[in-house]
Amino acid sequence: MKLLTHNMLTSHVKGVINGYPLLIKATEVKVNEVEFNPQFVSRMIPKLEWSALIQAAEGLGHLQDLPGTPIENYENDAEFLRKVHRVLLEVEVIEGSLQCPESGREFPISKGVPNMLLNEDES
Amino acid sequence: SQNSRIIEIQTQMSERAVELLNLPEDKPCYLLDVGCGSGLSGDYLSEEGHYWVGLDISTAMLDVAMDREVEGDLVLGDMGQGVPFRSGTFDGCISISALQWLCNADKKSHIPPKRLYTFFSSLYSSLQRGARAVFQIYPEDSKQLELITSQAMKAGFTGGMVVDYPNSTKAKKLFLCLFAGESGVLPKVCVKKRMNMVQRFFSGKSVKKSKDWIMEKKERRRRQGKDVRADTKYTGRHRKPRF
Numbered sequence: 001m002k003l004l005t006h007n008m009l010t011s012h013v014k015g016v017i018n019g020y021p022l023l024i025k026a027t028e029v030k031v032n033e034v035e036f037n038p039q040f041v042s043r044m045i046p047k048l049e050w051s052a053l054i055q056a057a058e059g060l061g062h063l064q065d066l067p068g069t070p071i072e073n074y075e076n077d078a079e080f081l082r083k084v085h086r087v088l089l090e091v092e093v094i095e096g097s098l099q100c101p102e103s104g105r106e107f108p109i110s111k112g113v114p115n116m117l118l119n120e121d122e123s
Numbered sequence: 124s125q126n127s128r129i130i131e132i133q134t135q136m137s138e139r140a141v142e143l144l145n146l147p148e149d150k151p152c153y154l155l156d157v158g159c160g161s162g163l164s165g166d167y168l169s170e171e172g173h174y175w176v177g178l179d180i181s182t183a184m185l186d187v188a189m190d191r192e193v194e195g196d197l198v199l200g201d202m203g204q205g206v207p208f209r210s211g212t213f214d215g216c217i218s219i220s221a222l223q224w225l226c227n228a229d230k231k232s233h234i235p236p237k238r239l240y241t242f243f244s245s246l247y248s249s250l251q252r253g254a255r256a257v258f259q260i261y262p263e264d265s266k267q268l269e270l271i272t273s274q275a276m277k278a279g280f281t282g283g284m285v286v287d288y289p290n291s292t293k294a295k296k297l298f299l300c301l302f303a304g305e306s307g308v309l310p311k312v313c314v315k316k317r318m319n320m321v322q323r324f325f326s327g328k329s330v331k332k333s334k335d336w337i338m339e340k341k342e343r344r345r346r347q348g349k350d351v352r353a354d355t356k357y358t359g360r361h362r363k364p365r366f
Contacts (some may be wrong), residue, residue: 008208008209008212009198009209010207010209012205012245020209036283111186113197118200118201118203118204
């Protein structure tokens, strides 16, 4: 699970009002090399919940020097976009779980795939 | 995935679905692939320079996708339970040969219309305003198709059906095109000579020049007291292009 996906994932358990952001509990993290596309990163930045991204990256020990808010004029700052690219697309949680901030319910992550299947009473 | 013919068909359907998505040209988009399976359609999305998240209910299929090292991020989930993404996440959604599974009650507790509605309403919110969702489907019958479209409309979608090769039982393909927050705009269709396309829209209006449209227009003119020819079996019959 990449951090870009994590930034968009939310608990969809019936009755949960605020199932976002899911807290990452990782036991295995991998960093891959992914082709850098500055246009894509630039387009995604306005869609991100930046504080959730920072919190997730920090929790995994991969925050490095990513700022607390996107810098001004980020579209033209390749260095900044590269940092965001690394955190969004290169850091991957392989094993662990995602915990709902409201209910505490955990969604396991196995082989990089989060399991969002709900039980009968949750949907 | 072994059969190269199957792969060819899947890729063609993915190509057509992306075409119908009408994404902005030359821009990398963030897409959802519902029922992504082993990632065949996802591979096409990657080829086109897009980033995607694949949702599937089968661990076995997702394992194959991982072995194939697909570029998209995979999520194990049941679309009938809703797509677990926050609002405005995706620029578009495609789904190849997956939606009809929602029409069957696999468990006693499953109520197909409810699952379809849960899926469509969560999908609707996960899409950016103006985004589209294109589903290649094999509906069992018109009743199943009606069930699907009615739940999609209930969830707020407008849209229509695109039928490729309508006269060939073998080649015929159905694509359900849904618009999130856009009203009644025709999908930009690629008119290739070999294809014969029929479009029906469920935004309340009939497609121009279709038989329905002709009948409605004649009725309108009769109400206005105008002289209108009687309806016969030839009314609105499909004519060859030279007309």
